Amino acid sequence: MLAGFFLKLKEHKIPVSINEYLTLIQGMERHVISPSIDEFYFFARTALVKDEANFDKFDLAFGEFFKGIENLIGNAFDVPLEWLRKQAELTLTAEERAQIEALGGWDKLMETLKKRMEEQKGRHQGGSRWIGTAGTSPFGAYGYNPEGVRIGQKESRHRRAVKVWDAREYRNLDGATELGTRNIKVALRRLRRFARVGAPDELDLDNTIDRTARNAGWLDLQMRPERHNAAKVLLFLDIGGSMDDHVRLAEELFSAAKSEFKHLEHFYFHNCLYDFVWKDNRRRHTERIRTWDILHKYGHDYKLVFVGDATMSPYEILQPGGSIEYSNDEAGAVWMRRMLEVYRKAVWLNPEPEELWPYRQSIAVIRELMGGRMYPTTIEGLEKAMRALTR
Amino acid sequence: MRFNGSETYVATDDLNLAVNAAITLTRPLLVKGEPGTGKTKLAEEVARALGMPLFEWHIKSTTKAQQGLYEYDAVSRLRDSQLGDPKVQDISNYIVRGTLWQAFTADQPVVLLIDEIDKADIEFPNDLLRELDRMEFYVYETKELVRARHRPVVFITSNNEKELPDAFLRRCFFHYIRFPDKETMEKIVAVHFPNIKKTLLREALEAFFEVREVPGLKKKPSTSELLDWLKLLLAEDISPEALRSNDRRTIIPPLHGALLKNEQDVHLFERLIFMSRQAR
Numbered sequence: 299m300l301a302g303f304f305l306k307l308k309e310h311k312i313p314v315s316i317n318e319y320l321t322l323i324q325g326m327e328r329h330v331i332s333p334s335i336d337e338f339y340f341f342a343r344t345a346l347v348k349d350e351a352n353f354d355k356f357d358l359a360f361g362e363f364f365k366g367i368e369n370l371i372g373n374a375f376d377v378p379l380e381w382l383r384k385q386a387e388l389t390l391t392a393e394e395r396a397q398i399e400a401l402g403g404w405d406k407l408m409e410t411l412k413k414r415m416e417e418q419k420g421r422h423q424g425g426s427r428w429i430g431t432a433g434t435s436p437f438g439a440y441g442y443n444p445e446g447v448r449i450g451q452k453e454s455r456h457r458r459a460v461k462v463w464d465a466r467e468y469r470n471l472d473g474a475t476e477l478g479t480r481n482i483k484v485a486l487r488r489l490r491r492f493a494r495v496g497a498p499d500e501l502d503l504d505n506t507i508d509r510t511a512r513n514a515g516w517l518d519l520q521m522r523p524e525r526h527n528a529a530k531v532l533l534f535l536d537i538g539g540s541m542d543d544h545v546r547l548a549e550e551l552f553s554a555a556k557s558e559f560k561h562l563e564h565f566y567f568h569n570c571l572y573d574f575v576w577k578d579n580r581r582r583h584t585e586r587i588r589t590w591d592i593l594h595k596y597g598h599d600y601k602l603v604f605v606g607d608a609t610m611s612p613y614e615i616l617q618p619g620g621s622i623e624y625s626n627d628e629a630g631a632v633w634m635r636r637m638l639e640v641y642r643k644a645v646w647l648n649p650e651p652e653e654l655w656p657y658r659q660s661i662a663v664i665r666e667l668m669g670g671r672m673y674p675t676t677i678e679g680l681e682k683a684m685r686a687l688t689r
Numbered sequence: 690m691r692f693n694g695s696e697t698y699v700a701t702d703d704l705n706l707a708v709n710a711a712i713t714l715t716r717p718l719l720v721k722g723e724p725g726t727g728k729t730k731l732a733e734e735v736a737r738a739l740g741m742p743l744f745e746w747h748i749k750s751t752t753k754a755q756q757g758l759y760e761y762d763a764v765s766r767l768r769d770s771q772l773g774d775p776k777v778q779d780i781s782n783y784i785v786r787g788t789l790w791q792a793f794t795a796d797q798p799v800v801l802l803i804d805e806i807d808k809a810d811i812e813f814p815n816d817l818l819r820e821l822d823r824m825e826f827y828v829y830e831t832k833e834l835v836r837a838r839h840r841p842v843v844f845i846t847s848n849n850e851k852e853l854p855d856a857f858l859r860r861c862f863f864h865y866i867r868f869p870d871k872e873t874m875e876k877i878v879a880v881h882f883p884n885i886k887k888t889l890l891r892e893a894l895e896a897f898f899e900v901r902e903v904p905g906l907k908k909k910p911s912t913s914e915l916l917d918w919l920k921l922l923l924a925e926d927i928s929p930e931a932l933r934s935n936d937r938r939t940i941i942p943p944l945h946g947a948l949l950k951n952e953q954d955v956h957l958f959e960r961l962i963f964m965s966r967q968a969r
Contacts, residue, residue, distance in 0.1 A: 313855065315859050317859055318859055321714065321716065324714060325710055325713070325714055328713055328714065330706075330709065330710045330713050330714065331706065331710070337706060340702070340703040340706045340707065341706060341707075341710055343703075343863075344703075344706070344707040344710055344711075344718075344862045344863060344864055345710065345862055347863060348719070348853075348855075348858035348859070348861065348863040349858070349863070350721060350865040353865065501764060503763070506767075510767075515771075516771070517767060517768060517771045519764075557850070557851075
């Protein structure tokens with residue numbers, strides 16, 4: 299019976315191993331839990347699931363296995379949050395979003411949504427409790443709350459496990475991203491350049507032995523600075539507009555890079571690089587940094603990483619005054635060339651799927667400007683990009 | 690040997706079960722959860738409740754796995770040899786035992802806390818696989834095998850700053866401490882402030898959970914922040930009425946600095962309040 303459960307978990311793409319399964323059985327044998335389904339649920343979760351991101355999948359699998367097939371339909375109706383998020387981003391413009399907020403209609407919107415959910419519940423007689431948010435206002439379920447709205451169970455007071463897996467409280471934690479922070483970090487490690495800089499505070503054993511021997515056996519301690527990752531990186535992130543779809547990815551990339559490099563400077567730009575960038579997106583209009591200043595401030599040994607979808611009108615790159623935000627005196631292409639002349643090691647990471655690239659003129663233009671060094675943000679692409687930077 | 694929470698620590702049923710399973714099957718228990726939900730406290734409380742000594746190993750970004758096992762102090766040996774100290778003949782005089790070694794060789798079962806494992810280098814957990822699995826390691830300098838006399842109860846906490854490798858996770862039990870709901874929170878507060886007025890507590894909790902609901906906060910206030918805030922409220926002798934508002938979010942809770950630690954969050958919060966005032 300348990301083997302079936304184990305396979306069910308596998309089916310739901312939860313990473314479980316035989317060892318963990320054996321541990322589960324061992325635990326049952328040694329009476330870690332009393333024979334109740336609630337306790338079994340908790341114990342199985344503790345022993346088999348090692349990441350809260352997978353709790354939601356586990357709840358689903360558990361419910362399915364112990365309730366039979368009744369949820370099959372429910373599953374099919376379950377609209378992924380990702381899709382809702384997309385919908386919200388596609389359907390609503392920034393102004394509209396601001397409007398909703400300003401009107402204070404947000405709560406009202408949510409109330410309607412909740413009502414609809416209740417109607418749905420009634421119709422389905424609790425058979426498939428997790429029919430998601432289908433049919434009801436899609437932008438209701440996502441918008442301002444970046445964690446999504448937990449539909450149906452605002453507060454769960456039910457401590458009973460039967461309710462716990464039904465409630466699917468860990469849904470928000472499910473992060474089915476192909477590119478985890480760990481993967482990014484591992485890829486970024488290729489960029490590491492160790493060098494010894496700073497105060498000498500580490501014992502240099504080889505040198506000490508050497509000097510001691512020369513000193514006729516009298517100890518002569520030699521110190522040296524500790525090794526640090528000396529790779530220096532300038533990170534330029536495209537923000538706003540078409541990049542909204544990729545915000546999460548950019549955030550992950552950024553957080554991974556930030557902890558990997560000691561010398562990392564990040565800047566934001568919109569669509570294409572012009573004569574200024576900014577560091578804080580909320581103060582982009584007041585705190586601008588001139589691109590010239592960057593060129594002058596950071597030495598040519600910095601490596602340049604652009605992250606952007608390069609999806610725009612080609613005029614925005616090639617024409618002076620082509621920027622959609624203001625009238626720029628010099629074309630984006632001029633600025634790109636200027637940067638690339640100073641910083642020889644440069645790559646462009648593009649979150650759009652590689653298959654799409656040939657169909658977008660602006661991508662081709664940027665790619666040419668970059669001398670072909672444009673890579674997709676997959677693990678493979680990232681590794682290639684890092685290799686290009688160290689070459 | 691069973692853990693069921695303690696006078697000063699409220700543990701939910703699922704947490705108790707995870708702890709007891711880890712004790713019975715002697716597996717390390719990996720504990721994750723929002724900051725301030727009592728991950729580190731758990732190990733301390735389990736050690737106290739079961740009457741076991743607690744060994745703590747706090748991980749920093751520079752911590753190496755080897756430091757938990759032992760370190761060979763080559764420099765003092767070299768110095769001693771210069772001075773002709775007879776101690777120098779025995780290399781074991783220069784082996785400095787780490788936390789794991791101490792925990793392994795203790796006379797009784799102990800609780801071992803590896804705190805904030807995600808702070809260390811990304812390879813750190815991989816370097817501890819065998820040590821945590823078989824509870825033994827080899828000392829190359831003295832050619833000796835150190836094996837745990839009693840398998841310690843191991844707690845590992847993580848704040849999710851780095852993902853942990855699969856091989857490591859497979860060897861652990863895992864528990865995610867959920868943010869407590871109102872009922873549990875009342876119990877927790879009762880443990881810390883037994884004399885608090887009922888009305889004040891109710892109003893404070895209401896305000897607290899409302900603040901937590903504010904969308905877009907960078908750092909939601911956690912249990913430990915609530916406790917700090919309550920302490921302040923009590924110290925300033927704030928009346929429950931001051932916390933009450935007929936309409937939601939129309940006043941800023943007093944002393945909200947204890948709840949919101951981030952300047953941006955405070956701004957956001959104030960903006961939202963301002964907006965809801967305008968809307969009416």
